[in-house]
Amino acid sequence: MEESLLPLDRLPLGKRARVKKLMSEGALRRRMLDLGLVWDTEVEALQKSPSGDPTAYFIRGAVIALRSEEACKVLVETI
Amino acid sequence: MGLSELSVWATAPELKSGTGFNRRGKVIALGGNPNVGKSTVFNRLTGMRQHTGNWPGKTVSSAVGRYVYMGESFLLVDIPGMYSFSAGSEEEELARDFICFGSYDAIVMVADATCLERNLILVLKAIEVARNVVVCVNLMDEARKKKIEIDLDKLSHRLGVPVVGTSARSGKGLDRLMEAVYKAAFQDIPEAGDAIRYDLEVEQAVLIVEPRVRELLGDRIKARWAALKLLEGDRPLLAAIERQLGVKLTGDPVVAGALEEARNSLARAGVGEEELKDRIAFRPVKLAEEICKETVTFQDKNYGSLDRKIDKILTSRAFGIPAMLLFLGLIFWITIRGANYPSEALSAALFWLEGKLSAFFMQAGAPLWLHGLLVEGVYRTVAWVVSVMLPPMAIFFPLFTLLEDLGYLPRVAFNLDSFFRRARAHGKQALTMCMGFGCNAVGVMGCRIIDSPRERLIAVLTNNFVPCNGRFPTLFALSAMFFTHGMGARLKTFLSAAILLGIILFSVAVTLGVSRLLSATVLKGLSSSFILELSPYRKPQVGRVILRSVFDRTLFVLGRAVCVAAPAGAVIWILANVRIGCLSLLDHCAGFLDPFAGLMGMDGYILMAFLLAFPANETLLPVVIMSYLTAGSMCELSSLGELRQLFISRGWTFITALNVMLFSLMHFPCSTTCWTIKKETGSFKWTAAAFFLPTAAGVAACIIVALLGRLFGLHRV
Known part of the structure; x- marks a missing residue:
């Protein structure tokens, strides 16, 4: 099933997906979990910043900006 | 930016011990996610003028102020906003230490009504560590504008703590908040069971470790919570416990033995170290989601769409x-x-x-x-x-x-x-x-x-x-x-x-x-x-x-x-x-x-x-x-x-x-x-x-x- 997973930073704008796997470790993993990015959480890619990175995501009712280096460690499955 | 209030900001050591300031009256902590209007609640209650601004991280130092309700004096401590209890920045560490170890009589957790699910995660964790929590669902006026309805009674029932809805900017609901705080500070809120129940394997592991931790810590902090942190191996937090309470949990042979037993039982159930951490992180998030499903109704499915439209322009490549x-x-x-x-x-x-x-x-x-x-x-x-x-x-x-x-x-x-x-x-x-x-x-x-x-x-x-x-x-x-x-x-x-x-x-x-x-x-x-x-x-x-x-x-x-x-x-x-x-x-x-x-x-x-x-x-x-x-x-x-x-x-x-x-x-x-x-x-x-x-x-x-x-x-x- 791993092939169907997509790094979050490659999720097209306006598309929704579910979090399936976190690749990050340690403090960063903790921060991601604290954001509510646990298994099966729905996220939507909203908007890229003028330079294309970071990107704003809709996560559990809040708009959160993540740089692609962090977002690429969140694997999602598009809905 | 709060310049004139420099003199009332508590210093870090005062906050850390919670004993530095004049303790006349009851001490009330004011915590919550960043940018939920804590400072506005603070200003409204104390009549002070801590600078407010609509962005996370604005309060980097803690303000203290007083108010009087029913003839009793309350000392309110405005804690910097935080996203989680695993502190990232210095201010988050300060906030966490105060919530976990500060000697206050009650704590008000402020949550944003327009973004309740996300705020509830922190609220649940606060209820897990702290006693006498009062939840203040602020920005009710904004929520109403966005056609978000919140069943506060049901929320209170689900959380097991008093919940008060406020619109601090216009002062609405603050009387009821003060009343709830008064009751919490003077009569204590009865413990309504565990805020967060984890899955069976985790609960069993907690049960193995908790008794000895309770013996060591007494009722200074909740033993169940400390046991969870031990299982997680949250080193910074264990260090904070040692610093604040003078107890080195991991140094105790009985705790060490219990921990090993608990880890073995988890391992037998196929729960490794990382898996355990994920499970512990997963529950409060999921629980917040469940509670919100039961208590919050969005009449307008596209709430927040105006914000997004504005952002589409204000942060677009071209404009x-x-x-x-x-x-x-x-x-x-x-x-x-x-x-x-x-x-x-x-x-x-x-x-x-x-x-x-x-x-x-x-x-x-x-x-x-x-x-x-x-x-x-x-x-x-x-x-x-x-x-x-x-x-x-x-x-x-x-x-x-x-x-x-x-x-x-x-x-x-x-x-x-x-x-x-x-x-x-x-x-x-x-x-x-x-x-x-x-x-x-x-x-x-x-x-x-x-x-x-x-x-x-x-x-x-x-x-x-x-x-x-x-x-x-x-x-x-x-x-x-x-x-x-x-x-x-x-x-x-x-x-x-x-x-x-x-x-x-x-x-x-x-x-x-x-x-x-x-x-x-x-x-x-x-x-x-x-x-x-x-x-x-x-x-x-x-x-x-x-x-x-x-x-x-x-x-x-x-x-x-x-x-x-x-x-x-x-x-x-x-x-x-x-x-x-x-x-x-x-x-x-x-x-x-x-x-x-x-x-x-x-x-x-x-x-x-x-x-x-x-x-x-x-x-x-x-x-x-x-x-x-x-x-x-x-x-x-x-x-x-x-x-x-x-x-x-x-x-x-x-x-x-x-x-x-x-x-x-x-x-x-x-x-x-x-x-x-x-x-x-x-x-x-x-x-x-x-x-x-x-x-x-x-x-x-x-x-x-x-x-x-x-x-x-x-x-x-």
């Missing part, structure tokens, strides 16, 4: 940066346009008063030196500070605050992040930079929101490169005098705003350049992770913002400037009137500085004014004017045009003005900022670096400009 420049330019335009008339009126009035004062001194037969010292020295300098500085500040501060209240600052950070990333600095440095526009000392303190020590230090060292409010009026006045003089009114204002915009762009570019340089040399490293919440836009409270920013910020900053200007005026007058040989002391000092100042395209008087303005940048121009006036001919000055004549008669040119502006942008931070840097970094070495870094950059820039000016023959008017 993001231009919109930012437009807003800033607009603020400058309004400031310049608006400050003109009051400035002239004020100076006319103040100089009329000077005439009256002089007449009074003459009539009273006061000695000439006394008149000179008090009227020509002290009074005149103060009058200059007030007339030149007050109008632009009184316009610029509120406008900037409105933008802040609206929630625009996180968008600025979002737009600028890629630049900061390329400079290997933290994206939130854009926020601390914006705070620097208000006051560099506040900007430096704000750097606490940056987690990584390396990036935080970069942000601290470079904060002074953006001009603070004390320097803006200098820039306004000089650009009006030397760059746009003699133009038509409309063109003039427009061009002045454009010039200031250019100056800001330049200062941002310097900030980025120096940040990159530091990253490549003394503070080597790559930029760390960046997570930024783009908080919802909120309608600013225009009236309040104007009132507050004029009274709290403008008058406070002006007051400080006047306090500095008065003695500086006296010093200048004495220097100008005490003679050694045929020259005054001022001429001697200026003469001494002159060769170096000349190299920088300025003169000795200007350089001396920079030194004298160390306590407050606002006094720079007034001190220059004073030293020119006392050292030379006296003339009545009431407009920038006449000022221009004075400066030109002292040999100023376009290049002089440019150099003064450049050096004003890049020189040592004012004394308050230096003191703050020392406090924040705890190091003389870094304070010295923050002092000399901008100074060296400024000296170099001025010398280059002066050289180029001479080369191209631009050093004449």
